[in-house]
Structures are given as C-alpha cells and as structure tokens.
Amino acid sequence: MAKKISKIAVLTSGGDAPGMNAAIRAVVRSCSYYSVSCVGVYRGYQGLIEGDFEDLDARSVRNIINKGGTFLKSTRSMEFKTKEGRAKAYEKLKEKGVDALIVIGGDGTFTGGLYLSQEFDIPIIGIPATIDNDINGTDFTLGYDTALNTVVEAIDKIRDTASSHNRLFLIEVMGRDAGDIALNSGIGAGAEEILIPEEETGADRLIDSLKRSKKSGKTSSIIVVAEGEKSGKNIFELAEFIEENLDDYEIRVSVLGHIQRGGSPSCADRVLASKLGVGAVEGLLDGKRGAMVGIHHQKVVFVPLEEAIKGEAKIDKELRRVADITSV
Numbered sequence: 504m505a506k507k508i509s510k511i512a513v514l515t516s517g518g519d520a521p522g523m524n525a526a527i528r529a530v531v532r533s534c535s536y537y538s539v540s541c542v543g544v545y546r547g548y549q550g551l552i553e554g555d556f557e558d559l560d561a562r563s564v565r566n567i568i569n570k571g572g573t574f575l576k577s578t579r580s581m582e583f584k585t586k587e588g589r590a591k592a593y594e595k596l597k598e599k600g601v602d603a604l605i606v607i608g609g610d611g612t613f614t615g616g617l618y619l620s621q622e623f624d625i626p627i628i629g630i631p632a633t634i635d636n637d638i639n640g641t642d643f644t645l646g647y648d649t650a651l652n653t654v655v656e657a658i659d660k661i662r663d664t665a666s667s668h669n670r671l672f673l674i675e676v677m678g679r680d681a682g683d684i685a686l687n688s689g690i691g692a693g694a695e696e697i698l699i700p701e702e703e704t705g706a707d708r709l710i711d712s713l714k715r716s717k718k719s720g721k722t723s724s725i726i727v728v729a730e731g732e733k734s735g736k737n738i739f740e741l742a743e744f745i746e747e748n749l750d751d752y753e754i755r756v757s758v759l760g761h762i763q764r765g766g767s768p769s770c771a772d773r774v775l776a777s778k779l780g781v782g783a784v785e786g787l788l789d790g791k792r793g794a795m796v797g798i799h800h801q802k803v804v805f806v807p808l809e810e811a812i813k814g815e816a817k818i819d820k821e822l823r824r825v826a827d828i829t830s831v
C-alpha cells in the first residue's frame with residue numbers, strides 16, 4: 504500500500520522558461536487546497552543536495568503568475584549526476600519529511616528525477632518546461648507559446664528594416680535539436696525560408712530558393728534559422744556563403760538569443776502551467792509516480808518519464824508544406 508502523501512517538494516531545473524512561476528504557484532495552491540504541506544527547493548538539484556528549502560503556502564506565491572523566469576532559481580548540478588550526490592539529495596528530503604517531489608524542467612531535469620525515483624523509491628512527477636517544445640508525450644511545453652510570440656514580434660520589427668533597405672536578414676532562433684520555434688515563428692512572421700535541424704536543406708538549395716524569390720519580384724527576404732541547423736558551421740558562415748553566391752542583397756545577421764526565454768508568460772502559458780501544476784499534485788495524491796504530466800488534445804495526461812526523455816523531435820510535415828506554399 505502506497506504511503507500517504509502529506510508533504511510535497513517542488514523545484515525548477517535546467518534552462519528557465521516563461522510559465523515556471525505560474526506552475527510553482529499552481530503546485531503550491533493545489534497543495535493548500537488538498538491540505539498538503541509544500542516545500543520550495545531553491546537552485547534546483549544543487550539546492551536539493553544542500554537542503555536549500557523553504558516552506559511555502561498559498562500566500563507565498565501571490566503575484567507571481569505574470570512573472571518570467573523562476574523565483575526558486577535554477578542551476579545545473581554536476582554533483583547530482585552522481586549516485587552519491589543523489590543519495591545526499593534524498594537524505595535532505597527525508598530530513599525535511601518530504602514524501603514526494605515535483606520537478607519542473609526539460610529532458611535533463613526529467614533524467615535526474617527518473618534516477619532519483621528509481622534509486623530511492625520516491626514518487627516524482629515532472630512538469631515539462633522548455634521553450635523548445637521538444638519533450639515527447641505532450642503537445643506543448645511551458646514557455647513555448649511565449650517564446651513564439653517574442654520571436655514573431657522581433658521578426659516583425661526586423662522586417663521593417665529589411666523592406667526599407669532591400670536587405671536579406673538571417674535571424675537565428677533557439678532550437679538546438681528541434682525546429683518548432685523556427686518553423687512556427689517563420690510561418691507566423693511570413694519568412695521566405697525556414698531552416699531547421701530536422702531537415703538537411705543545404706546552402707546550395709537555399710541559394711536557388713533566394714534566386715527564385717528575387718526573380719519573382721521580392722526585394723527583401725527574411726530567413727529564420729534554428730540554432731542547431733547546419734547549412735553552415737554557424738549562421739555567420741552561412742551569411743558569408745550567401746554573400747559570395749548572391750548579388751544585389753545587403754545581408755545582415757540577427758541572433759535573438761536569450762530574449763526568447765525571458766518576459767511575462769503569455770495567457771496560454773499561464774493556463775497551461777495552472778493545468779499542469781494542479782495535475783501534478785493530483786497525480787501524486789492519486790498514486791502516480793515516475794511520470795510526466797502533459798497536455799494532449801486539451802486533456803491532462805500522464806506519460807512515463809522514460810518515454811518523455813527518449814522521445815525524438817518530429818517536425819510537423821503539414822506545417823512545412825504550409826510554409827513552402829505561403830513563401831512563394
């Protein structure tokens with residue numbers, strides 16, 4: 504018979520994402536609703552090892568649903584990657600009387616949670632939070648919608664300059680292994696070309712496409728490039744290649760970088776965070792463990808952490824088709 508859960512800890516780990524604070528808020532207030540104690544863990548798994556805890560109640564998380572980042576802070580812990588480090592973390596949880604743990608983050612966060620759960624038999628639920636939207640088993644991850652809106656707004660402003668000066672802009676967006684941000688923001692902002700790591704477009708094909716665009720009467724172009732796409736060693740090398748093989752364009756590069764991670768979460772991310780936070784607490788109280796709480800067809804679902812971690816990024820072929828048609 505499963506032990507009754509009376510105290511739940513929550514932490515954020517890995518890269519920050521808009522909506523993390525909203526998820527923490529939902530976890531804490533769900534605990535309060537169900538008369539369960541809640542403990543916040545500062546600085547992710549490193550804070551877990553060091554026992555950097557704070558008791559949280561419903562009033563502790565007021566006025567944070569609209570805040571970007573994570574007030575619990577986040578860091579990457581090399582010590583937690585060792586079994587000895589995880590043993591220290593488990594001892595700190597036992598000392599605090601914690602019965603279950605909710606981890607908010609991405610692939611690395613879930614991997615750490617899976618090991619801790621397997622080695623020390625503690626119930627753990629993961630909440631997916633990464634702007635890359637590259638976690639298997641959920642339609643969306645926290646921060647993804649906000650990042651898309653940030654990118655589209657930036658590209659809209661860059662296009663004003665591109666149109667005014669007959670320039671070609673290469674805009675790098677985040678997405679080391681997944682092209683969701685590039686593909687969706689590229690369509691939303693009307694990009695002429697979108698380069699993503701799931702496809703090997705090749706620089707030569709890109710040149711042919713730009714020549715066709717020029718012939719059709721386009722005097723400026725926006726190319727959205729996911730950071731993991733390798734038509735060149737990097738976006739600046741790709742810009743040099745285009746400059747050498749294409750006349751009549753001034754070429755500029757804009758790397759959007761970490762502005763994509765920051766900012767107040769969108770309404771969609773706040774609602775998603777609230778759903779997943781409540782779902783995580785209710786899942787633990789219902790006996791679920793070693794799982795990620797996600798969203799599929801607007802319904803809260805639970806997926807084994809192993810499946811969430813092992814999932815391969817799959818590009819939406821229909822979106823790629825739409826992008827090709829609308830960029831002529």
